[in-house]
Amino acid sequence: MSGKQLAEALRATQAIGDERQRAQALAALAPHIAKEDRSVVLDEALENARAIGNEWDSATALVAIARHFANEERPDVIAETLRCIHAINNEWHLAKALVALAPQLSGEQLAEAFQVAWHIDDEGIRTFALAALARYLLSEAREDMLAEVLQTVRTIGNEWDRSQVLAVLGPQIDGELLANGLESARAIGDEWLRAKALAALVSQLNYEERPGVLAEALKAARTVSNDWRRADALAALAPQLSGEERSGVLNEALRAARTIRDEPGQADALAALAPQLSGEERSDVLNEALRAARTIRNDWRRADALAALAPQLSEDHMRSAILDMLAALSRQGRRRGLECLESAAPALAGLGGELRSSKLSKRFAM
Incomplete structure (x- = not known):
């Protein structure tokens, strides 16, 4: 971004009403700001993060901010972030913050x-x-920890939890640990979760084993009755395939995505598939996702769908689509849309300034 765009983006970001969104947007802008001015922006982001009313949102903002501090300052910010994470009452939120x-x-x-x-x-x-x-441990300690984790996986009763753990383990294990992981994945009864777990493990398999496990995972994915879940499972498996087989699976996933009746679900599924496509097909799928997003009645869900799509669009297409869509939102929805965009795609932060400019303020009643 040019200096003028950065200044506009910074003004727009500072005008965000929600402390968490403002802190994250400021942190995202920081790398684009000259070093001599960066610390001021980061300090402002830090103050916003501290002012957030709950530990989960505060920790999320602090995680985003910490990486941008200079080496000598970062340990103190990380220590503060760990204290904040430790205070989170919801264990799933706590775990997600630790992982981030x-x-x-x-x-x-x-x-x-x-x-x-x-x-x-x-x-x-x-x-x-x-x-x-x-994965961040040294090799010997990591092997011991992974073995212990895999031993525990077998006793996890909740299949969603088991599939999530296997998805995280997948890129880290091989040999006997991988065999144990496959055994745990195959024991998952839900076809969607089983396909996802196998998809996470298949990249670690050798040339001889991979086709059989892929066929097993594809069979599970194709039996999933829910269209969104079927599209999700097939999309997870497609990168492991090549040539005509990959194209065929992506087409299956697209057909499933196009039959989703829930507009947010359809927009989400199509947006997730688009990066695996190219050329006109990718453009067409993104346009379909935008059309689905336009029909979402709930302002907040429409804003979230918009934020997910925006980074994949060309600048001209993106700006015109966003302006058109924001025009249809309520004032609260527009504010939410801007906050999502400024957080999810920092390069778009200037859009907030554009919408608040005198030229467009009457149109959007900001």
């Missing part, structure tokens, strides 16, 4: 994160957090 922060952790702070994870009461959530943190 994990890439920034090392040494004593990583050990502290493991201590927090071990104190999670829910077995499935605890195992998920430990599996995600394990």
Whole structure:
């Protein structure tokens, strides 16, 4: 972005009413700002994060902010983030926050994160957090932790939790651990979750084993009756395929996505498939997703769908589509849409300034 665009984006971001969205948007803008001015923006983002009323939202904002601080300042911000995470009452939110922060952790702070994870009461959530943190351990310790996590996976009664843990474990395991992971995945009764778990593991298999497991996963995915879940499972498997088989599975996923009757679900499914497509087909699918998003009646859900789509659109197409869609939203919905966009796609933050400009303020009644 040019200096003028950055200034406009910064003004628009500072005008966001929600502290969490404002903190995250400021953090996202920080890397684009000159080093001598960056600390001021980050300090402002930090203050906004601290002002958030609940620990989950505050921790989410702090995680986004911490990575942008200079090396000498980052440990203190991470320490504050860990304290905030530790105070989260919802264990699933706590685990998600730990996983999001994990890439920034090392040494004593990583050990502290493991201590927090071990104190999670829910077995499935605890195992998920430990599996995600394990990848940041040194090799020997990581192998021991992964073996322990896999042993626990078999005892997790909730199949959703089990599939989530296996999805995190997939890229980290091989050999005997991978065989144990496959056994746990095959024991999942729900076809959608079984297909997703197998999809997460298949990339680690050798050339001889992979076709059989892929066929097994595809069979499970194709038996899923829910259109959104079937599209989701097939989309997860497509990257593991090649040539005509990959094209065929993507077409199956697209057919499933196009039959979804729930507009937010259809927009979500199509937006998720678009990155795997190319050329005109990708453009057509994104247009379909936009049309689905336009029909979403709930303002907030429409704004969320818009935020998910925006980063994939060309700039001209994106701006015209966003302006048209925001025009149809209520004032509260427009505010939500801007906050989502400014958080999800920092390069679009200037759009907020454009909508607040005198030229468009009357049209949108901001």
